[in-house]
Amino acid sequence: MFGHFIPDYMFRHYYEISPEFLRSLGIRSLILDLDNTLAPYEQPLPDERNLAWLGELKAAGIDAAFVSNNSSPDRVELFNREIGLPAYFKSGKPSTKNIKKALADMDCPPENAAVLGDQIFTDVWAGKRMGMTAIMVPPIKDKRTLFFRFKRLLEKPFVAKYRKIHGKDFQL
């Protein structure tokens, strides 16, 4: 149970996660959190960095799907309009229901999939319960202040454990 709250990998930013890194873990599908992982709440459309990174994944043959807890179908649909991935809103993570649907869409078993998100008690927990790799990034919004709150929060005890395992806070 404790292990379900420890991310397998932490990166400072989503765009530091390379297709090569995912490949090295045997991951061919990625379940993406949207809010504060790829974009802050106030950013309705994907920016160039979002598009470039998602394009890199696609070019490398890594599938992706949005599984968002946002209750607004418009938010998820608008962000995804240009991207066109399988997308689920109101997912209620740590519920695994929509993650299972998304993995079925991509025809991918959990052991070959990773979840990417900014929250231990939704994204990481849901992914670990499914037997997936869990990758976490600090929330984007107000990074300067939230980052330190985030780090302090994580020190007790999950990131302390993460640091013990990995010998560092972040992969890069």
Ligand SMILES: [Mg+2]
């Ligand atoms: Mg989030």
